[in-house]
Amino acid sequence: xxxxxxxxxxxxWVTAILRGAAVTIAVGLSSMVAxxxxxxxxxxxxxxxxxxxxxxxxxxxxxxxxxxxxxxIYLLFFxxxxxxxxxxxxxxxxxxxxxxxAFVIAVIAIxxxxxxxxxxxxxxxxxxxxxxHIEAARxxxxxxxxxxxxxxxxxxxxxxxPGINNVWxxxxxxxxxxxxxxxxxxxxxxxxxxxxxRHPFIFYLIAAVVYLxxxxxxxxxxxxxxxxxRLRARR
Amino acid sequence: xxxxQLAVPVLLKGLWVTAALTLVSVLxxxxxxxxxxxxxxxxxxxAAGFAxxxxxxxxxxxxxxQIFIFYYGLGEVSLIRDNAVLxxxxxxxxxxxxxxxxxxxxxxxxxxxxxGLMSVPAxxxxxxxxxxxxxxxxxxxxxxxxxxxxxxPAYGNELILVVKGTSLASTITVLEITGYAKRLMSxxxxxxxxxxxxxxLYLVVNLLLIAIIRSIERYLMRHEAQARQAISTPRIDGSAxx
Numbered sequence: 001x002x003x004x005x006x007x008x009x010x011x012x013w014v015t016a017i018l019r020g021a022a023v024t025i026a027v028g029l030s031s032m033v034a035x036x037x038x039x040x041x042x043x044x045x046x047x048x049x050x051x052x053x054x055x056x057x058x059x060x061x062x063x064x065x066x067x068x069x070x071x072x073i074y075l076l077f078f079x080x081x082x083x084x085x086x087x088x089x090x091x092x093x094x095x096x097x098x099x100x101x102a103f104v105i106a107v108i109a110i111x112x113x114x115x116x117x118x119x120x121x122x123x124x125x126x127x128x129x130x131x132x133h134i135e136a137a138r139x140x141x142x143x144x145x146x147x148x149x150x151x152x153x154x155x156x157x158x159x160x161x162p163g164i165n166n167v168w169x170x171x172x173x174x175x176x177x178x179x180x181x182x183x184x185x186x187x188x189x190x191x192x193x194x195x196x197x198r199h200p201f202i203f204y205l206i207a208a209v210v211y212l213x214x215x216x217x218x219x220x221x222x223x224x225x226x227x228x229x230r231l232r233a234r235r
Numbered sequence: 236x237x238x239x240q241l242a243v244p245v246l247l248k249g250l251w252v253t254a255a256l257t258l259v260s261v262l263x264x265x266x267x268x269x270x271x272x273x274x275x276x277x278x279x280x281x282a283a284g285f286a287x288x289x290x291x292x293x294x295x296x297x298x299x300x301q302i303f304i305f306y307y308g309l310g311e312v313s314l315i316r317d318n319a320v321l322x323x324x325x326x327x328x329x330x331x332x333x334x335x336x337x338x339x340x341x342x343x344x345x346x347x348x349x350x351g352l353m354s355v356p357a358x359x360x361x362x363x364x365x366x367x368x369x370x371x372x373x374x375x376x377x378x379x380x381x382x383x384x385x386x387x388p389a390y391g392n393e394l395i396l397v398v399k400g401t402s403l404a405s406t407i408t409v410l411e412i413t414g415y416a417k418r419l420m421s422x423x424x425x426x427x428x429x430x431x432x433x434x435x436l437y438l439v440v441n442l443l444l445i446a447i448i449r450s451i452e453r454y455l456m457r458h459e460a461q462a463r464q465a466i467s468t469p470r471i472d473g474s475a476x477x
Contacts, residue, residue: 062438063434063438065395066395066399066434066437066438066441067399067433067434067437067438068398068399068400068401068402068403068413068437069399069402070402070403070405070406070413071402071412071413071416071430071433071434071437074413074416074417074420074426074430075426075427075430078420078421078426079426079427169294169295173296173297173298174297175297176297176299176300177297177299177403179299180406187297187299187300190300190303191303194303194307194308199311200303200307200308200310200311201304201307201308201309201311201312202308204300204303204304204307204308205304205308207300208292208296208300208301208304211295211296211297211300212291212292212295212296215294215295215296216291216295
């Protein structure tokens with residue numbers, strides 16, 4: 001039997017794939033936000049060399065960046081699965097375990113990975129802020145929080161945009177890995193489709209195209225942001 | 236202790252597979268990437284366009300999808316199933332993983348090398364042209380040595396990404412470090428300990444690669460090290476005067 005795009009459409013796989021893509025984007029965005037929060041905190045610690053904490057952050061970034069993402073996901077998933085199912089059933093939310101739990105673990109895992117890369121990006125951006133700016137702000141008597149808000153954060157964000165773009169691209173691609181622990185995102189849906197129809201080629205090709213669309217669209221978005229920031233810097 | 240005795244030999248067995256996968260795919264991927272970078276910079280619009288789309292497609296999709304397309308998907312295409320050589324390549328998990336990894340790293344390598352080649356000053360290339368060097372000689376003696384010096388630090392990062400990428404081969408039945416680690420985790424339930432041992436193995440591999448890249452870099456930059464020494468010696472004297 002010839003199996004083409006029409007059969008994929010006819011069997012209702014398109015809505016499933018789109019729902020999977022939405023989950024992928026949701027996981028990607030949530031872990032990116034979590035990763036950026038981790039990145040800003042850890043980046044500041046690394047930049048300011050706050051003694052015992054900076055050692056911890058160094059350990060975290062070098063382990064997560066040196067060990068395969070898949071291994072990190074296995075660690076978080078396998079080590080939490082028993083504990084969490086116990087807690088959830090104890091509170092009587094057994095149904096919730098199916099849908100919410102995998103999502104949360106996925107966001108924690110991908111967020112931790114993306115956070116390690118964000119830390120390096122933020123640290124690099126902080127290092128390129130001229131020291132004189134901060135000294136000048138201190139000489140004006142600005143408080144620490146205000147120096148961060150008015151002097152450090154705006155410059156840091158502008159310099160960090162290209163790096164954050166890179167981190168986002170790897171983050172969205174890393175979300176494919178959480179399919180191995182059963183979250184129903186784009187990759188998992190394609191896997192299910194491939195297995196149930198026995199036509200893997202077309203399903204994985206569709207998945208590749210959807211990922212490509214996501215990365216190309218976000219690349220265009222970041223290009224736009226970079227252009228905007230550059231214009232403002234020139235004026 | 237018992238756990239370590241059980242886990243370490245198994246994971247070391249995986250280490251060789253990981254190393255072999257990395258080595259073969261880097262060897263293939265570097266050469267492909269060099270070819271793609273040259274295509275990208277050539278004046279032939281078709282070659283340049285092909286290289287650009289190739290690198291966008293392979294860098295824009297997850298490696299896992301690429302591996303699954305090669306391993307599960309291509310077997311469905313009759314053209315490949317009927318060709319003995321192609322079928323031999325994709326019928327085995329590790330060969331398939333090498334194929335996907337090599338094609339994937341070729342895309343990233345081409346971008347890195349393109350940046351390196353573009354950083355070669357045009358004047359040097361023109362001077363070589365003026366000396367009557369042929370195109371191949373010029374590339375071998377002038378452009379490539381300068382480009383690789385520029386590209387080496389970024390290429391070191393790419394090598395680490397390849398090592399991490401080999402872990403995905405465990406999803407298509409290849410038992411390397413991650414594959415054995417997953418199996419041990421579900422057998423022994425000592426999840427963190429297995430993770431730690433496997434993680435240490437990966438870190439050792441990565442540190443080794445970084446050390447190799449650094450030593451190649453130092454070898455290529457040996458002229459600068461001498462120059463820096465020559466400059467820094469009088470500077471120390473100068474600061475004493477001030």
